[in-house]
Amino acid sequence: MSLNSKIPNGEISDKWDDYKGHVKLVNPANKRKLEVIVVGTGLAGASAAAALGEMGYKVKAFCFQDSPRRAHSIAAQGGINAAKNYQNDGDSVFRLFYDTVKGGDYRAREANVHRLAEVSSAIIDQCVAQGVPFAREYGGLLSNRSFGGTQVQRTFYAAGQTGQQLLLGAYSALERQVALGNVEMYSRHEMLDVVMIDDKARGIIARDLITGKLERHFGHAILLCSGGYGNVFYLSTNAMGSNVTAAWKAHKKGAFFGNPCFTQIHPTCIPVSGDYQSKLTLMSESLRNDGRIWVPKKKDDNRKATEIPEDERDYYLERRYPAFGNLVPRDVASRAAKERCDEGYGVGTTKLAVYLDFADAIKRYGRIEAGKTGRADLDEASIIALGKAVVEEKYGNLFEMYEKITGENPYVVPMRIYPAVHYVMGGLWVDYELQTTVKGLYALGEANFSDHGANRLGASALMQGLADGYFVIPYTLGNYLADEIRTANIPLDHPAFVATEKEVNDRINHLMNIKGTQSVESFHKRLGKIMWDKCGMARNENGLKEAIEEIRELKKEFWSNVRIPGSVSGINPELDKAGRVADFIELGELMCMDALQRRESCGGHFREESQTEEGEAKRDDENYSYVSAWEYKGESDWVLNKEELTFEIVKPTQRSYK
Amino acid sequence: MNLTLKVWRQQNTEDKGALETYQVKNISSEMSFLEMFDVLNEELIVEGKDPIAFDHDCREGICGACSMHINGRAHGPWFKNTTCQLHMRAFKDGDTIVVEPFRSAAFPVLKDLIVDRTSFDRIIQAGGYVSVNTGNSQDANAIPIDKKNADDAFMAASCIGCGACVATCPNGSAMLFVGAKVSQLALLPQGAPERESRVLNMVAQMDKESFGNCTNIYACEAECPKGISVANIARLNREYISAGFSTES
Ligand SMILES: Cc1cc2nc3c(=O)[nH]c(=O)nc-3n(C[C@H](O)[C@H](O)[C@H](O)COP(=O)(O)OP(=O)(O)OC[C@H]3O[C@@H](n4cnc5c(N)ncnc54)[C@H](O)[C@@H]3O)c2cc1C
Ligand code: SF4
Ligand code: FES
Numbered sequence: 001m002s003l004n005s006k007i008p009n010g011e012i013s014d015k016w017d018d019y020k021g022h023v024k025l026v027n028p029a030n031k032r033k034l035e036v037i038v039v040g041t042g043l044a045g046a047s048a049a050a051a052l053g054e055m056g057y058k059v060k061a062f063c064f065q066d067s068p069r070r071a072h073s074i075a076a077q078g079g080i081n082a083a084k085n086y087q088n089d090g091d092s093v094f095r096l097f098y099d100t101v102k103g104g105d106y107r108a109r110e111a112n113v114h115r116l117a118e119v120s121s122a123i124i125d126q127c128v129a130q131g132v133p134f135a136r137e138y139g140g141l142l143s144n145r146s147f148g149g150t151q152v153q154r155t156f157y158a159a160g161q162t163g164q165q166l167l168l169g170a171y172s173a174l175e176r177q178v179a180l181g182n183v184e185m186y187s188r189h190e191m192l193d194v195v196m197i198d199d200k201a202r203g204i205i206a207r208d209l210i211t212g213k214l215e216r217h218f219g220h221a222i223l224l225c226s227g228g229y230g231n232v233f234y235l236s237t238n239a240m241g242s243n244v245t246a247a248w249k250a251h252k253k254g255a256f257f258g259n260p261c262f263t264q265i266h267p268t269c270i271p272v273s274g275d276y277q278s279k280l281t282l283m284s285e286s287l288r289n290d291g292r293i294w295v296p297k298k299k300d301d302n303r304k305a306t307e308i309p310e311d312e313r314d315y316y317l318e319r320r321y322p323a324f325g326n327l328v329p330r331d332v333a334s335r336a337a338k339e340r341c342d343e344g345y346g347v348g349t350t351k352l353a354v355y356l357d358f359a360d361a362i363k364r365y366g367r368i369e370a371g372k373t374g375r376a377d378l379d380e381a382s383i384i385a386l387g388k389a390v391v392e393e394k395y396g397n398l399f400e401m402y403e404k405i406t407g408e409n410p411y412v413v414p415m416r417i418y419p420a421v422h423y424v425m426g427g428l429w430v431d432y433e434l435q436t437t438v439k440g441l442y443a444l445g446e447a448n449f450s451d452h453g454a455n456r457l458g459a460s461a462l463m464q465g466l467a468d469g470y471f472v473i474p475y476t477l478g479n480y481l482a483d484e485i486r487t488a489n490i491p492l493d494h495p496a497f498v499a500t501e502k503e504v505n506d507r508i509n510h511l512m513n514i515k516g517t518q519s520v521e522s523f524h525k526r527l528g529k530i531m532w533d534k535c536g537m538a539r540n541e542n543g544l545k546e547a548i549e550e551i552r553e554l555k556k557e558f559w560s561n562v563r564i565p566g567s568v569s570g571i572n573p574e575l576d577k578a579g580r581v582a583d584f585i586e587l588g589e590l591m592c593m594d595a596l597q598r599r600e601s602c603g604g605h606f607r608e609e610s611q612t613e614e615g616e617a618k619r620d621d622e623n624y625s626y627v628s629a630w631e632y633k634g635e636s637d638w639v640l641n642k643e644e645l646t647f648e649i650v651k652p653t654q655r656s657y658k
Numbered sequence: 659m660n661l662t663l664k665v666w667r668q669q670n671t672e673d674k675g676a677l678e679t680y681q682v683k684n685i686s687s688e689m690s691f692l693e694m695f696d697v698l699n700e701e702l703i704v705e706g707k708d709p710i711a712f713d714h715d716c717r718e719g720i721c722g723a724c725s726m727h728i729n730g731r732a733h734g735p736w737f738k739n740t741t742c743q744l745h746m747r748a749f750k751d752g753d754t755i756v757v758e759p760f761r762s763a764a765f766p767v768l769k770d771l772i773v774d775r776t777s778f779d780r781i782i783q784a785g786g787y788v789s790v791n792t793g794n795s796q797d798a799n800a801i802p803i804d805k806k807n808a809d810d811a812f813m814a815a816s817c818i819g820c821g822a823c824v825a826t827c828p829n830g831s832a833m834l835f836v837g838a839k840v841s842q843l844a845l846l847p848q849g850a851p852e853r854e855s856r857v858l859n860m861v862a863q864m865d866k867e868s869f870g871n872c873t874n875i876y877a878c879e880a881e882c883p884k885g886i887s888v889a890n891i892a893r894l895n896r897e898y899i900s901a902g903f904s905t906e907s
Contacts, residue, residue: 126795562704563704
C-alpha cells in the first residue's frame with residue numbers, strides 16, 4: 001500500500017489556510033445526524049469532543065477512568081508552548097516550527113509541524129477564555145519560562161500543574177456539552193476493538209468496567225485519543241492505567257503504526273529505589289531553568305553532596321554544551337547522565353543518579369529580591385530565605401512531591417535524578433488530516449506519531465494535544481463526514497458488530513480460562529525489563545535480536561500461564577490489566593523490530609553502532625529520512641512501509657547544542 | 659516491617675461488606691502505601707484469592723483517583739497528602755492499619771475500596787465552566803488579571819476532585835469542592851457573565867445529589883490533600899446570597 005500523507009500544495013506558511021479555505025463543509029442540519037465516537041478524554045479527546053459537540057455533531061466519548069478529569073494529561077507539570085512572542089525575545093511561528101523540526105532531529109513532517117506552530121497562539125487564547133489560571137506577572141499579564149532545546153521564553157504554565165489546569169479547562173468544556181446533550185460520556189468504559197464495515201471504521205466494542213458487559217457503539221467516524229504507550233517499559237512516568245490497547249486494536253484492523261521505537265527518556269525523574277517500585281515520578285524539565293546538573297569529578301565519591309567543594313564538581317552539561325548548558329534537549333541530557341553513571345560518577349546508593357542543585361538559584365533569586373527592596377546588605381541566611389520563597393512559588397509542588405517520595409528536602413540538599421521513560425513520539429500513522437490508514441478512523445494527541453519526529457521538545461505535547469482537538473480535527477473531520485451524510489446509522493445487529501463482539505468475548509474468555517500461576521503484573525515487569533535493557537536509552541543489533549526472541553517466549557508463557565482471579569462480570573482490575581499487558585507484549589516486539597531496522601541514531605533512538613567520535617547521535621539522512629509505517633499482517637508478521645520525508649524549509653544538519 | 663491490615667471488602671454495591679484481616683511482611687519504609695497494597699495483592703493472586711480493588715492512576719497526587727480512608731482519616735495520617743503519596747515511613751513495625759473506602763451517601767461503594775464519585779461530574783455539568791465555544795476568544799493578554807486574584811483562582815482550581823472533603827465531613831457536605839470551583843471562576847473576569855446562574859445551579863445540583871449541609875466544622879480543609887481553604891466556602895456563600903438577591907429582585 002502506498003502512503004498518501006495528503007500534504008496540501010503551496011508555500012509552507014499557506015498550506016493550512018489554503019486547506020481550510022477549500023475543505024468540504026457539513027451543514028448544521030446534517031451535523032446533528034452524524035455521530036462521532038471519541039475514545040479517550042485527555043487533552044486531545046476532551047478538546048475534540050467539546051469542539052465537535054459545540055459544532056453540533058452527536059458525540060459519544062469514552063474513558064476508562066471514573067471521570068474524564070482524571071486522564072493522564074492531568075499529570076503534566078511544566079507547561080505548554082505557544083509562539084506568542086509576549087516576551088519580545090525573537091519568537092515567531094517560524095521559530096517554533098524550526099525548533100520543533102530541529103528538536104525532532106529531522107524526522108517529523110514539516111507541514112504538520114508548521115500548522116502546529118500556527119495554531120499554538122489560539123490555544124492559549126482559548127484556555128484563558130475558559131478561565132485556565134495561568135501564571136501571571138504583577139502587571140496582570142501572562143508569564144513565560146523557557147524549556148529545553150529553545151533559546152526563547154515561550155512556555156506558558158500554571159505552577160507545576162499546567163496539565164491539570166489545561167485538562168480541567170477542556171473537561172469543563174466537555175461537561176458543558178454533556179449538559180447540553182451534545183456529548184454522551186461513557187466513563188469506566190474501555191474500547192476493545194474497532195468494527196470495520198466495507199473497509200471503513202464504523203464503530204467500536206467497549207467493555208463496561210463496572211458490569212463487565214460488552215457494548216456495541218456505532219459512529220460515522222472514530223477518533224482515537226487514547227494517549228501514549230510508555231508503560232510498555234513497565235516503569236515510566238505515565239499513569240498506571242496508560243496503555244496501548246485502543247491503538248493496538250486499530251493497528252490490527254489495518255491502521256499502520258508509525259515509528260513505534262521512538263521513545264522519549266526524560267532526564268529528570270526520581271531514581272528507582274527498589275524492585276517493588278510501581279511507577280517513576282517526573283521532576284519537570286522546567287527545573288532545569290534554575291537547577292544545575294552535576295556529578296562529583298572523582299569516581300565513586302561517597303561524600304554527601306553538600307560536602308563536595310565547588311571545584312570538585314563536574315557540571316557536565318555546561319561543560320559539554322556551553323551554548324545550551326542545562327537546557328539541552330531531553331535526549332541529549334538523558335544520554336549524558338547515563339554516560340556519567342556508566343563511567344562510575346553516579347551518586348546515591350544505587351549510583352544511578354546525578355544531582356540537580358538549586359543552591360545557586362536560591363542565592364541568585366534571594367539577591368534579586370533583596371535588591372528590589374533596597375536591602376542589598378542582608379546576611380546570607382536572609383538572602384537564602386528570600387530566594388527559597390521565589391523558588392517555592394515557581395516549583396513548590398514539585399519540591400513537595402520530591403520530599404514526600406524521598407524523605408529529603410530539596411531546598412537544602414540537591415535532588416537526585418535519573419532518566420526514565422516518559423513519552424512516545426511513535427503512534428498510529430496519520431496523514432495531514434489526522435486520519436489513519438483506515439478510512440473514518442483518526443488518531444489525535446500522543447496516540448498519533450505526527451509532530452515530534454524522533455524527539456519531542458518539552459511543553460509541546462500539551463500544545464499538540466489541544467491543537468489536534470480544538471483546531472485541527474474540527475476542520476479535517478468535515479472533509480470526510482461531508483461524504484457520509486447519506487449513511488444512515490448502521491444497526492447494532494449488523495453481522496460485523498456481532499462478529500467483532502464475539503472476537504472480543506472469545507479473547508476475554510480465553511484469558512480467564514488460562515488459570516495459570518503467574519500474575520499479570522509479573523509478566524508486565526519482565527516485559528519492561530527486556531525493553532529497558534535492550535530497547536531503552538541505547539540499542540544495538542544483538543540486543544534487539546535477543547529482545548525479540550525473549551518477547552516471543554514471554555508471550556507464549558503469558559498465554560499459557562497467566563492467572564487472572566475473579567470473574568468476567570463485575571469490577572475486575574486484573575482482567576482489565578491482562579488485556580492491556582497482552583497488547584503491550586505484541587507492541588514490544590514491533591518496537592524492537594523498528595529499532596532494529598533503523599540503523600542510525602536520531603533523537604531518542606540511539607543505536608550504539610551509529611555515533612560520532614564525541615559520542616553524539618549520528619543520523620543517516622541518506623538512508624533513513626523516512627517515517628516507518630508498519631502494516632500488520634498476522635502474528636509476528638509485519639510489512640514495513642516508508643513515508644519519505646522531504647525538507648523544503650529546514651535543511652537537516654547534524655544537530656548541535658554546543 | 660510487618661503489619662496487620664484490616665481492609666474493607668465488598669463485592670458490589672448491594673453486598674453488605676465487612677473488614678477482613680491480612681498480614682503483610684517485610685514492607686520497606688521506602689514503599690508507597692499503594693505499593694504495599696500491590697505486594698499484598700500479588701500474594702492474594704498467587705494464593706488464588708480475590709485481590710483488593712482500589713482506584714488509582716497517576717500515583718503522584720494529581721488525578722484524584724485514589725480514595726482510601728486510612729485509620730479513620732481520608733488519605734491517611736499525613737497532611738496535605740493523597741493516599742498514593744503516603745509512604746510507609748509513616749508507620750512502624752507491628753502497626754495495625756484499618757483501610758476503608760471514602761464513605762458518603764453521595765459516593766456509593768462499587769467494590770471494596772472503589773466508590774462512585776460521578777456526582778462531582780454532574781455538579782460541574784450544572785455550571786462549572788465558562789460558556790465559550792472554541793475559537794471565540796480574544797488575545798490572551800487582552801484580559802489583564804490582578805496577580806493576587808489570578809493566584810487565588812489558581813489555588814482554588816488546584817482541587818483534584820478526590821472527595822476527601824466529603825468523606826471527612828460528618829454531614830457529607832460537598833461545599834469545599836463546589837466552593838473551590840465557584841471561587842475560581844468568581845475571581846476571574848472570564849467567569850463574570852455567568853456568575854449568578856453558575857452558583858445557583860451548582861448548589862441546586864449539589865443538593866440533589868444527597869450531599870449534606872455545611873455546619874462550619876471545617877474538617878474538609880484539614881483533610882484536603884491540596885490545602886483548599888475554607889475561605890472558598892465563605893466566598894461560595896457570598897456568591898450564593900448575592901445571586902439569590904439579584905435574581906429575586
Ligand atoms: C508526568 C508527566 C508530565 C508531563 N509534562 C508535560 C508538560 O509539562 N508539557 C507537555 O507538553 N507535555 C507533558 N507531558 C506529556 C503529556 O502530558 C501527554 O503527552 C499528553 O497529556 C497526552 O494527552 P492525550 O490526550 O493524548 O492522552 P491522555 O491524557 O493519556 O488521555 C488518554 C485518554 O484515553 C483514554 N483511553 C485510553 N485507552 C482507552 C480505551 N481502550 N478505551 C477507552 N478510553 C481509553 C483514557 O481514559 C484517557 O481519557 C507529560 C507527561 C507526563 C507523564
Ligand atoms: S476540595 Fe480538596 S478534598 Fe475536596 S475534592 Fe477538592 S482536592 Fe479533594
Ligand atoms: S493515584 Fe492519582 S492522586 Fe492518587
